[in-house]
Amino acid sequence: xxxFPDGPAALKARIAQAVQAAGGWxxxxxFMAMALYEPGLGYYARxxxxxxxxxxxxxxxxxxxxxxxxxxxTLARAVGEALDAAAADTVLEFGAGSGALxxxxxxxxxxxxxxxxxVELSATLRQRQQQRLAAFAGRVEWLDAWxxxxxxxxxxxxxxxxxxxxxxxxxxxxxxxxxxxLQGDAFAWADRPSTLRPPHAGPFVPGTTTEIHPxxxxxxxxxxxxxxxxxxxxVDYGFPEHEYYHPQRLGGTLMxxxxxxxxxxxxxxxxxxxITAHVNxxxxxxxxxxxxxxxxxxxxxxxxxxxxxxxxxxxxxxxPARTMAARLVNEHEMGELFKVLMLGRGLTFGAAGPLGxxxxxxxxxx
Numbered sequence: 001x002x003x004f005p006d007g008p009a010a011l012k013a014r015i016a017q018a019v020q021a022a023g024g025w026x027x028x029x030x031f032m033a034m035a036l037y038e039p040g041l042g043y044y045a046r047x048x049x050x051x052x053x054x055x056x057x058x059x060x061x062x063x064x065x066x067x068x069x070x071x072x073x074t075l076a077r078a079v080g081e082a083l084d085a086a087a088a089d090t091v092l093e094f095g096a097g098s099g100a101l102x103x104x105x106x107x108x109x110x111x112x113x114x115x116x117x118x119v120e121l122s123a124t125l126r127q128r129q130q131q132r133l134a135a136f137a138g139r140v141e142w143l144d145a146w147x148x149x150x151x152x153x154x155x156x157x158x159x160x161x162x163x164x165x166x167x168x169x170x171x172x173x174x175x176x177x178x179x180x181x182l183q184g185d186a187f188a189w190a191d192r193p194s195t196l197r198p199p200h201a202g203p204f205v206p207g208t209t210t211e212i213h214p215x216x217x218x219x220x221x222x223x224x225x226x227x228x229x230x231x232x233x234x235v236d237y238g239f240p241e242h243e244y245y246h247p248q249r250l251g252g253t254l255m256x257x258x259x260x261x262x263x264x265x266x267x268x269x270x271x272x273x274x275i276t277a278h279v280n281x282x283x284x285x286x287x288x289x290x291x292x293x294x295x296x297x298x299x300x301x302x303x304x305x306x307x308x309x310x311x312x313x314x315x316x317x318x319x320p321a322r323t324m325a326a327r328l329v330n331e332h333e334m335g336e337l338f339k340v341l342m343l344g345r346g347l348t349f350g351a352a353g354p355l356g357x358x359x360x361x362x363x364x365x366x
Contacts, residue, residue, distance in 0.1 A: 011041040011271040029164035044122040065100035068325040072104020074310040078356040082231035085347040089114040090152035095159035099132035154232040161276040165211040172206030187267040200245040210252040217287040224291030229346035238279030253278035296342040297357030302335030304356040
C-alpha cells in the first residue's frame, strides 16, 4: 500500500483503494469501520476533540457523563447493587470515551471496585482516559483484548451505536445490500442482491432503507461466552424491533454528527464526523438470551435514573447542575430516546428486581 499524507484526504484515498481492491463495491459496514476506526485516520483515531457540551469547544456531540456527573453517580447505585449480587469487585467498561463515566463510577463506588478495566479501540482516547483517570491509576487497567472469563459488572454507554451496521434496501419486490462504490472521485451508493433480511416481517414500504446489526449482536454473544457471573448495562439510543422497523421509518436510523448538528450523508466529509445508527434492542436481547444470558431489565434512561435515585441527587444539587442533569431525563432530550438494557448471569435480586427497573420495566416490549 502506498504511503498516504495525514488528514481526511488520506482517509478518503485509503477507502477508495479498498473499494477498488474489493472489485468496485465495498459493503457499508466495512466503509463505516474504516471511516471511524482506520488507524491514524478514522474519526475516532484522528486526535480531535469529540465530546463537549458546546460546538465552541470543537466537539461534535455530548454524552450523558459529559453532560452531568449525576449520570455516573446514579448509575453507580445500580452498578453497586449488581456488584453485591455477583459478589464481584471488578468493573469492565467498553468504549470509555473521555474517561468521564469511569471517573464518576470510581469516585462513587470507592473501594467496592478493586479493578476497573477499559477496552478502548482508539489510542488517542486511551491517552486522554489515562490522563483523566490518573488519580485512580492503581485500580484502572487498559486491556488490549477481552478477558477470557468475566466475574464482573460490564458497562457500555453509547458503544453499540458506533458499531458498523449492514445496510439493506427494499425496492418493493426484494432486498439488496447497500454498499459504497466510486463515482469519479466521490463515493456513491450502490446496491447488490442479497439474501440478508431485517429480523422483522414488516410490512416494508418500497424504497425503505434500514439497518441490521450483526456486529452488535456478535458483541453481546461474546460477552455471554465470557461472563461467568455478573451483569451488563448497555445504555444507548434505540428502539424495540417493532418500532425500529416501523413502516414510517423509511430511511432507517443512520446519521452523522459534527459540531452538534446532525446530517444523514455518511459518504460526505468522511473522517470529519461521527457515523452512528440507533440500536435494535430486541435483537440484542434475543442474541443475549440465545447465548445463555438473562434479560434483567429494559426501560428508558429517564425511568432507569429515577428508579436508581437521581431525584435525591437533584435535590442536593445547585440550580446550574440541576439544569444540566434535567437533559438526562427530559423526554424531548435524552430521557426517552435513550434506553438501558441490563443482562446478567448467576444473579438474584428481590421480588421488585434490579434497582433500575423497579418501575416502568419495558422488557415485555422487546
